[in-house]
Amino acid sequence: MKILIIGGNGTIGKKVSNHFSKKHEVLIAGRNSGDVTVDIAASQSIENMFESVGNVDAVVCIAGEAKWAHFDSMTEEDFYIGLKNKLMGQVNLVRIGQKYLNSGGSFTLTTGILADHPVDMTTSPAMVNGAIHSFVKAVSLELKDGIRINVVSSGLVEDSVTKYEDYFPGHNPIPMKKVINGYVKSVEGKGTGEVIRIYDT
Amino acid sequence: MKILIIGGNGTIGKKVSNHFSKKHEVLIAGRNSGDVTVDIAASQSIENMFESVGNVDAVVCIAGEAKWAHFDSMTEEDFYIGLKNKLMGQVNLVRIGQKYLNSGGSFTLTTGILADHPVDMTTSPAMVNGAIHSFVKAVSLELKDGIRINVVSSGLVEDSVTKYEDYFPGHNPIPMKKVINGYVKSVEGKGTGEVIRIYDT
Numbered sequence: 001m002k003i004l005i006i007g008g009n010g011t012i013g014k015k016v017s018n019h020f021s022k023k024h025e026v027l028i029a030g031r032n033s034g035d036v037t038v039d040i041a042a043s044q045s046i047e048n049m050f051e052s053v054g055n056v057d058a059v060v061c062i063a064g065e066a067k068w069a070h071f072d073s074m075t076e077e078d079f080y081i082g083l084k085n086k087l088m089g090q091v092n093l094v095r096i097g098q099k100y101l102n103s104g105g106s107f108t109l110t111t112g113i114l115a116d117h118p119v120d121m122t123t124s125p126a127m128v129n130g131a132i133h134s135f136v137k138a139v140s141l142e143l144k145d146g147i148r149i150n151v152v153s154s155g156l157v158e159d160s161v162t163k164y165e166d167y168f169p170g171h172n173p174i175p176m177k178k179v180i181n182g183y184v185k186s187v188e189g190k191g192t193g194e195v196i197r198i199y200d201t
Numbered sequence: 202m203k204i205l206i207i208g209g210n211g212t213i214g215k216k217v218s219n220h221f222s223k224k225h226e227v228l229i230a231g232r233n234s235g236d237v238t239v240d241i242a243a244s245q246s247i248e249n250m251f252e253s254v255g256n257v258d259a260v261v262c263i264a265g266e267a268k269w270a271h272f273d274s275m276t277e278e279d280f281y282i283g284l285k286n287k288l289m290g291q292v293n294l295v296r297i298g299q300k301y302l303n304s305g306g307s308f309t310l311t312t313g314i315l316a317d318h319p320v321d322m323t324t325s326p327a328m329v330n331g332a333i334h335s336f337v338k339a340v341s342l343e344l345k346d347g348i349r350i351n352v353v354s355s356g357l358v359e360d361s362v363t364k365y366e367d368y369f370p371g372h373n374p375i376p377m378k379k380v381i382n383g384y385v386k387s388v389e390g391k392g393t394g395e396v397i398r399i400y401d402t
Contacts, residue, residue: 043277071343076244076293083284091328092277115331118339127292130316130335131328138319138327142272 001025002056003187006040006049006093007063009033011159012110012179016062019180020187027053031063040064040089043096050100058187059097060108061090066125068167074123082128090132094139098147107149108186109136113199115153119168129153133195140193148192152182155199172200202226203257204388207241207250207294208264210234212360213311213380217263220381221388228254232264241265241290244297251301259388260298261309265290267326269368275324283329291333295340299348308350309387310337314400316354320369330354334396341394349393353383356400373401 001024008017008028020026028034029049038049040063066082067074090109097107114122115129136151143149155174156164165171182196202225209218209229221227229235230250239250241264267283268275291310298308315323316330337352344350356375357365366372383397 071296071340072299072345074296076289076296079289079292083289087328087332088277088280088284091280091324095272095275095277098273114339115335116338118335118342120342123292123336123339123343126339127288127332127336131288131332133335134316134319134331135324135328137317138315138324139272141319141321142324144273 001058001187002027003058003060004029004053004056006030006038006059006061007110008060010062012154012157012176013062015159015176016060016180016183019184027056029053040093041085043092046089046092046096050097053100055100055102057102057105058108059093059101059106060183060187061093062110064089064110064128066128068121068125070121071123079124079127082124086125087128087131091135094149098143101145101147103145103147105147106187106192107147108183109149109151111151111153113153113155113171113201116197117199117201121167136195137193143192148186148190150186150191150194150196152179152186152196152198154179154182155201174198174200202259202388204228204259204261205230205254205257207231207239207260207262208311209261211263213355213358213377214263216360216377217261217381217384220385228257230254241294242286244293247290247293247297251298254301256301256303258303258306259309260294260302260307261384261388262291262294263311265311265329267329269322269326271322272324280325280328283325287326288329288332292336295350299344302346302348304346304348306348307388307393308348309384310350310352312352312354312396314354314356314372314402317398318400318402322368337396338394344393349387349391351387351392351395351397353380353387353397353399355380355383356402375399375401
């Protein structure tokens with residue numbers, strides 16, 4: 001399979017890309033590095049990326065930002081950071097990318113445990129994640145040519161524990177191997193419209 | 202209790218307003234009619250509404266739009282209709298309204314079954330509903346002064362069956378009495394961070 005991994009150089013992306021590279025042709029897209037660059041917050045950039053990469057069998061997105069802050073300090077604009085980037089960035093990947101996916105291909109998006117188990121300061125990322133979960137269920141009813149779509153929602157991943165553990169009191173870290181398997185299940189499995197929850201709560 | 206019901210003249214709003222009026226002081230806000238007018242897609246309009254109404258014990262929102270269309274016809278802008286109106290409209294009601302809620306007061310938002318059980322042409326409304334579910338869970342961790350927040354997510358309501366049944370194949374209509382009870386549970390109960398699902402699937 002030819003697999004395009006957006007965010008393939010990130011904390012999770014690196015491990016996922018390495019894994020898929022063993023069996024598949026992997027192309028990495030990153031904001032500043034990779035085989036191709038992309039800013040998912042800009043539709044034109046997504047269009048350019050697909051133009052340059054051509055048709056693929058799987059698109060995996062492990063990218064997207066949303067602002068973490070106390071709710072009483074969040075402005076309306078602060079919420080739009082996540083809506084434009086992590087939410088509409090991933091929606092636009094599907095909207096534009098469906099034209100570049102080979103028949104029977106798949107999209108795999110990424111959210112996180114905050115959709116279901118939010119913590120302090122996560123009104124925006126929780127919202128964005130929940131939005132994507134429902135979007136994936138809805139769009140799976142409409143994609144054509146056997147194209148599938150799923151989303152991987154993981155708890156705090158092992159490789160980010162040092163950086164984020166204070167924000168996730170009592171959360172059990174998810175081993176990277178399990179996280180990788182979430183993506184494998186989506187890309188190499190046959191399911192569609194699935195929210196692949198990898199939680200240990 | 203002094204209860205502000207945004208969308209209190211709509212299909213569901215009318216029944217909910219009538220019910221609460223028996224025991225409480227109800228103020229209705231509508232786009233073009235009611236005790237006060239408001240366009241929830243505009244923060245300034247929300248601010249003006251609260252300025253005019255003053256402090257209340259409960260805010261109930263049964264309003265908000267999102268575009269229904271086939272995914273392959275949805276533009277990026279089409280998705281922003283729902284994001285700006287039904288999603289950020291309700292988020293802004295909470296963001297601005299928290300200053301006008303009496304201690305121990307409550308917010309009750311409205312979504313719908315599409316968050317969990319989407320049908321054809323609902324990528325945008327499903328996304329918005331899912332976003333609000335996760336937002337409500339997250340923001341309930343941060344609201345101060347005992348302020349609560351819940352969201353009522355109902356299936357196809359009895360009073361809308363004629364208009365919408367073709368879009369919801371096989372969905373069992375929800376009696377209006379059960380829908381009303383969802384709002385009663387949120388406003389008069391003690392729960393917070395709850396997604397009050399009223400489904401019959």
